[in-house]
Amino acid sequence: MKKSFLIACAAAAVLLAASSADAMQGCGGGFHRGPNGYCRPNRPAVVVVPGPAVGGYYHGRGYWDGRRYWGHRYYHGGGWRYR
DSSP states (O other): OHHHHHHHHHHHHHHHHHHHHHHHTTSOTTEEEOTTSOEEEOOOOOOOOOOOOTTOEETTTEEEOSSSEESOEEEETTEEEEO
């Protein structure tokens, strides 16, 4: 009886100790393990905003063709030309 009780207590202690360390990898809330094993803060999600639209007019700058701004554009041969 004593032996089974001690085994049950030891198993419970191991399960309780392992579950709290595995939840956050031992770093605590808001942190995680980095590549070197140190605790690092979690960063918020990165939001990427789109750049200027190709062919769009931007006041004070001109038309964006994907590389640079042009002051004027005109339709020629099925496409746009910039100058």
